[in-house]
Amino acid sequence: MSLLIDVLPLSDLDGKSAGCRIGLSSMLTPGKGDNGQAAPDQIGLRQPEIIADVARAAMTNFSATKSMFQLPQGVVYLDGNSLGPLPKSAGTRVAEMMQDEWGQMLITGWNKAGWMGMPTGLGDRIGRLIGAETGSVVVGDTLSIKVYQAVASALELNPTRKVVLSDNGNFPSDLYMADGLLRSLGPEYELRTVDPENVADHITEDVAVLMLTEVDYRSGRIHDMKALTELAHANGVVTVWDLAHSAGAIPVDLSGCNADFAVGCTYKYLNGGPGAPAFIYVAPRLFDRVRPALSGWLGHESPFAFDLDYRPGAGIERMRVGTPPVIQMAALSAAMDIWDMVDMNEVRAKSIELTELFITRVEATCPGLELASPRDPAQRGSQVSFRFAEGYAAMQALIARGVIGDFRAPDVMRFGFTPLYVDESDVEQAVEILADIIVNKLWDTPEYKIRQRVT
Numbered sequence: 436m437s438l439l440i441d442v443l444p445l446s447d448l449d450g451k452s453a454g455c456r457i458g459l460s461s462m463l464t465p466g467k468g469d470n471g472q473a474a475p476d477q478i479g480l481r482q483p484e485i486i487a488d489v490a491r492a493a494m495t496n497f498s499a500t501k502s503m504f505q506l507p508q509g510v511v512y513l514d515g516n517s518l519g520p521l522p523k524s525a526g527t528r529v530a531e532m533m534q535d536e537w538g539q540m541l542i543t544g545w546n547k548a549g550w551m552g553m554p555t556g557l558g559d560r561i562g563r564l565i566g567a568e569t570g571s572v573v574v575g576d577t578l579s580i581k582v583y584q585a586v587a588s589a590l591e592l593n594p595t596r597k598v599v600l601s602d603n604g605n606f607p608s609d610l611y612m613a614d615g616l617l618r619s620l621g622p623e624y625e626l627r628t629v630d631p632e633n634v635a636d637h638i639t640e641d642v643a644v645l646m647l648t649e650v651d652y653r654s655g656r657i658h659d660m661k662a663l664t665e666l667a668h669a670n671g672v673v674t675v676w677d678l679a680h681s682a683g684a685i686p687v688d689l690s691g692c693n694a695d696f697a698v699g700c701t702y703k704y705l706n707g708g709p710g711a712p713a714f715i716y717v718a719p720r721l722f723d724r725v726r727p728a729l730s731g732w733l734g735h736e737s738p739f740a741f742d743l744d745y746r747p748g749a750g751i752e753r754m755r756v757g758t759p760p761v762i763q764m765a766a767l768s769a770a771m772d773i774w775d776m777v778d779m780n781e782v783r784a785k786s787i788e789l790t791e792l793f794i795t796r797v798e799a800t801c802p803g804l805e806l807a808s809p810r811d812p813a814q815r816g817s818q819v820s821f822r823f824a825e826g827y828a829a830m831q832a833l834i835a836r837g838v839i840g841d842f843r844a845p846d847v848m849r850f851g852f853t854p855l856y857v858d859e860s861d862v863e864q865a866v867e868i869l870a871d872i873i874v875n876k877l878w879d880t881p882e883y884k885i886r887q888r889v890t
């Protein structure tokens with residue numbers, strides 16, 4: 436099925452390269468492609484009726500989406516919460532972008548191929564998955580940078596307060612970035628970290644910004660975005676939500692939750708590839724008040740006027756910083772073609788089935804493993820973690836047998852469940868191999884105990 440999508444012409448009509456970068460959502464709901472250019476019906480895609488059929492079938496057909504990923508034979512991939520696998524169409528998409536666009540158009544590709552519009556075009560496609568308003572998400576930079584940018588802007592909206600509140604389960608990079616920012620602002624600023632379960636009690640009127648990661652990277656525990664945002668607003672606190680483990684994992688409703696800022700990455704559940712760019716969301720009601728602390732030229736109202744004074748661009752454009760990574764965005768665009776075809780509620784329902792099955796089977800067959808994720812699926816993201824004293828070695832033994840998860844210090848074995856390409860038989864197979872490793876102590880060999888650079 437993906438072949439139908441792959442063979443779409445890149446160079447078409449008016450010398451513009453367009454076809455391959457237009458997402459299927461654009462086909463289902465008329466709109467713009469990643470490049471912010473013409474909708475598919477305007478650019479004459481071939482075989483649109485066949486593509487629409489593929490898209491319709493895939494709304495409920497996870498075996499169709501599975502066939503769109505390149506998964507090595509014999510591997511059960513339970514690490515899409517860390518790095519998603521390769522969409523089969525991404526290689527062709529990137530090669531075409533390089534040959535037909537960069538190779539042929541050279542610098543004119545910024546206009547002809549619409550490279551400059553890709554950060555907001557892709558932002559809108561991600562926005563659909565996280566309940567963001569059209570035009571409120573832009574792609575670029577890395578997540579750590581976007582955290583800094585969001586927290587800096589959020590702090591400026593609350594100039595009389597000096598405290599950023601977070602929790603000690605947050606991803607360290609978020610805490611490091613906030614701490615680095617606050618140190619450069621001055622000694623009166625404070626990063627306050629509390630236990631995740633006590634966050635609500637610490638949302639007080641001296642807090643400027645609440646910075647939380649919605650789904651805990653280690654345990655998968657979900658913070659209640661709606662309730663905490665409401666409480667924050669009632670206390671005059673601005674919110675920054677990190678969706679690294681939410682986007683593509685669980686339905687998110689930024690608009691419905693009245694969130695202020697959100698950030699996330701595209702290399703995990705969204706499958707944009709290693710080093711794929713991050714995204715940032717700003718609530719449209721704040722657009723005019725948000726001053727971008729990372730005031731790069733592409734966030735300027737008129738970058739090619741080359742004014743010496745910075746004037747922020749309109750809306751979400753102001754959160755752009757510098758030159759966007761076009762090759763990486765081409766790969767992300769191929770991944771988003773798959774996302775465009777699925778419904779997040781269906782993904783969530785399937786993900787719960789998979790995680791429930793995994794927990795039940797592991798607890799029945801793997802003595803010594805202790806569930807480190809919430810037992811209630813409503814409180815859990817799309818990952819399951821188990822504590823095991825020899826978790827690192829056990830994970831290495833598992834990977835050696837084709838079941839890929841990962842390990843988070845000190846003792847957490849982490850497994851991601853991604854219905855786009857993981858099904859029940861993968862879960863059964865993974866547990867069978869894990870049980871063999873645990874029951875027969877197959878992890879207990881020196882080679883599995885050597886710590887590698889990336890765990």
Ligand SMILES: Cc1ncc(COP(=O)(O)O)c(C=O)c1O
Pocket residue numbers: 577578579580606608609648652677679680700713
């Ligand atoms: C919750 C969270 N925040 C921030 C980061 C850092 O992202 P990056 O390396 O893209 O800056 C990660 C990376 O995994 C993460 O999981």
